[in-house]
Amino acid sequence: MAISFEVVARCPDTGARAGVLTTPHGQIKTPIFMPVGTLATVKAMTVDELEDINAQIILSNTYHLYLRPGHELVAQAGGLHRFMNWQHPILTDSGGFQVFSLGDMNKVDEDGVEFRSHIDGSRHYFTPEKVMEIEAALGADIIMAFDQCAPWPCTREFAEAALERTTRWAQRCKDSQINPHSQALFGIMQGGTYIDLRKKSAEALVKMDFPGYAIGGLSVGEPKEVMYDVLSQCVDFLPDEKPRYLMGVGSADYLLTGTWFGVDMFDCVLPTRIARNGTAMTSQGRLTVRNASYARDFSPLDPDCACPVCRNYTRAYLRHLVKNNEILGHRLLSYHNLYHLLKLMEGARQAIIDGNFVDYYRQHLPLEEVDRYKKRKE
Amino acid sequence: MAISFEVVARCPDTGARAGVLTTPHGQIKTPIFMPVGTLATVKAMTVDELEDINAQIILSNTYHLYLRPGHELVAQAGGLHRFMNWQHPILTDSGGFQVFSLGDMNKVDEDGVEFRSHIDGSRHYFTPEKVMEIEAALGADIIMAFDQCAPWPCTREFAEAALERTTRWAQRCKDSQINPHSQALFGIMQGGTYIDLRKKSAEALVKMDFPGYAIGGLSVGEPKEVMYDVLSQCVDFLPDEKPRYLMGVGSADYLLTGTWFGVDMFDCVLPTRIARNGTAMTSQGRLTVRNASYARDFSPLDPDCACPVCRNYTRAYLRHLVKNNEILGHRLLSYHNLYHLLKLMEGARQAIIDGNFVDYYRQHLPLEEVDRYKKRKE
Numbered sequence: 001m002a003i004s005f006e007v008v009a010r011c012p013d014t015g016a017r018a019g020v021l022t023t024p025h026g027q028i029k030t031p032i033f034m035p036v037g038t039l040a041t042v043k044a045m046t047v048d049e050l051e052d053i054n055a056q057i058i059l060s061n062t063y064h065l066y067l068r069p070g071h072e073l074v075a076q077a078g079g080l081h082r083f084m085n086w087q088h089p090i091l092t093d094s095g096g097f098q099v100f101s102l103g104d105m106n107k108v109d110e111d112g113v114e115f116r117s118h119i120d121g122s123r124h125y126f127t128p129e130k131v132m133e134i135e136a137a138l139g140a141d142i143i144m145a146f147d148q149c150a151p152w153p154c155t156r157e158f159a160e161a162a163l164e165r166t167t168r169w170a171q172r173c174k175d176s177q178i179n180p181h182s183q184a185l186f187g188i189m190q191g192g193t194y195i196d197l198r199k200k201s202a203e204a205l206v207k208m209d210f211p212g213y214a215i216g217g218l219s220v221g222e223p224k225e226v227m228y229d230v231l232s233q234c235v236d237f238l239p240d241e242k243p244r245y246l247m248g249v250g251s252a253d254y255l256l257t258g259t260w261f262g263v264d265m266f267d268c269v270l271p272t273r274i275a276r277n278g279t280a281m282t283s284q285g286r287l288t289v290r291n292a293s294y295a296r297d298f299s300p301l302d303p304d305c306a307c308p309v310c311r312n313y314t315r316a317y318l319r320h321l322v323k324n325n326e327i328l329g330h331r332l333l334s335y336h337n338l339y340h341l342l343k344l345m346e347g348a349r350q351a352i353i354d355g356n357f358v359d360y361y362r363q364h365l366p367l368e369e370v371d372r373y374k375k376r377k378e
Numbered sequence: 379m380a381i382s383f384e385v386v387a388r389c390p391d392t393g394a395r396a397g398v399l400t401t402p403h404g405q406i407k408t409p410i411f412m413p414v415g416t417l418a419t420v421k422a423m424t425v426d427e428l429e430d431i432n433a434q435i436i437l438s439n440t441y442h443l444y445l446r447p448g449h450e451l452v453a454q455a456g457g458l459h460r461f462m463n464w465q466h467p468i469l470t471d472s473g474g475f476q477v478f479s480l481g482d483m484n485k486v487d488e489d490g491v492e493f494r495s496h497i498d499g500s501r502h503y504f505t506p507e508k509v510m511e512i513e514a515a516l517g518a519d520i521i522m523a524f525d526q527c528a529p530w531p532c533t534r535e536f537a538e539a540a541l542e543r544t545t546r547w548a549q550r551c552k553d554s555q556i557n558p559h560s561q562a563l564f565g566i567m568q569g570g571t572y573i574d575l576r577k578k579s580a581e582a583l584v585k586m587d588f589p590g591y592a593i594g595g596l597s598v599g600e601p602k603e604v605m606y607d608v609l610s611q612c613v614d615f616l617p618d619e620k621p622r623y624l625m626g627v628g629s630a631d632y633l634l635t636g637t638w639f640g641v642d643m644f645d646c647v648l649p650t651r652i653a654r655n656g657t658a659m660t661s662q663g664r665l666t667v668r669n670a671s672y673a674r675d676f677s678p679l680d681p682d683c684a685c686p687v688c689r690n691y692t693r694a695y696l697r698h699l700v701k702n703n704e705i706l707g708h709r710l711l712s713y714h715n716l717y718h719l720l721k722l723m724e725g726a727r728q729a730i731i732d733g734n735f736v737d738y739y740r741q742h743l744p745l746e747e748v749d750r751y752k753k754r755k756e
Binding site: 039040041043044045046048068069073076077078083084085295296298308312313314316317320321323324326327328330331332 | 418419421422423424426446447451455456461463673676686690691692694695698699701702704705706708709710
């Protein structure tokens, strides 16, 4: 087995757990947020900075790397770790989300998906077997099965067909996986917002016995309440002893609530994307530092943050950089936002271990946010 | 006096000298290249990285900071050092070059220059007194007098009028300087490519007894041979015991040849600007890493360079970043280029001290480059 997972502490009042996920490139303490390095670079960050902020694992995108620079080039470079000089764990997604959301005029059939590159319109074809070949070339520690991600909203019929196809493709991924001893293949649950379909998807995947499971097809536009409702129920369809990964969420509320429900891994471009638009994540919520009100504000971005950006720079200076599209502005806000989210998750993990996760949650979010989903143990 | 300058070693064969320039924010070992931080940020670099590569002094632009974020805001932040969190020496130029090259529809009269902002077309008026006020607000260690920079080519009449005005403005700057004990005001020599005008300009400035002198109006489009010819002669019009600053050059040949002639300080956006276009400065000359030929080149940018970029990343990876306009590509190339130039100048200084500057020059450039300008001592 490429990875192993151990739950080391559980919150007595919620589904939250603290774990250790051991991979070929090191251990990851869960719950964890994974910064996204779409094109083999977490935008605006060096790998040294990622180490500084204790990023334990990063995610990179199969679809994007396949198009640029090409998976064969990455393989020739010695794999993604060597190519980008990141010696810690990496997870690659399968491109399933991107071929449907970015690829123009995609055509799905049972064999796979034909899509056009969002860059130059060139035609490409992804099948489960092809994606396994690409992900093997990239060489991440954790790789994702090729899935059909249904949009929101979608009909029950569409969601069911997509999940059934995802199940069949998951089996084909498993059957064609190239390096099962050095790469852990995760299955992806689909089923839209239909709870019985989520259960059906999970049961089929669990029978195939993957080393970990992702929850796909959430955070694709549905309201937060719908998301929480579906997530709170479908987490339990996945085995307790395996890592659970909620794909594509990166805001404090989703991370802490997902942790509450029992999710171990999260990823999203949100912290680095909003950073480049001049928005900081702070202990008091989002702060759009490009706003005129900060022009002469010589206080730190987040007075409660211990990161070097908050220790060394003022809102006025950061606003000046962001307003003038200076790379340093993108850098400093990206650094701060990732630091903020990783610290948030470190705190959540410690709170689970210390037995006060509910208090920790309440310090950051109102309990009403989560209580109605009945995931608080009686 | 805000600064002092001591020559600690001289090349016996050329005009090159090694010096120590002491400023309110620390000592600078000359000859030195000054990275340019136009908008209170050396583009793509943090101040920590500038310290890592031993940048001893940086330059920032009065024209740009006056427009964005405004010198009053910088003063309110506690001055440029505090605003940008750089605790080492800073030099600000006077805007003289920018109001003529960037400001649209500028109108010069004896009092000053009316110009339109290159950003929003708004009208502004710079006089020597106004520039002294702005530079005092910014609070750099070394500030430049407001000059009229003549273009190349220009007639003798134009060059003479511009230098005469520059001389009168230099006196007005001196008379209106606000903090002479904490900021050193440098005069700027003009005179185009007319040697006798250069001499006239220098003599007038030297009479005013500035703590340092700049050579302006070179590297404004004239051929390299013209530049070397004028520079080699006009350096000697400036006093030996004061620092000499050649404005706006940043390529290895200009830096080493300027050093040969007796220049102590240089600045230019070149290393960071070409970095953002995907070009590296290397021991073998410029390398345009975005070229297709480097797509699968897994060797370092410059095998002779010890910087972290060259130790940790391949040309193939850097090309991938640059091609995709990734901020990390701009960062890594900017870092490398500045490291390269600063190391080049550290080496030149050490060679002057060790008495082998001519050999050092020859390792980097053909001696023919400089020999014909008769600056090699007999």
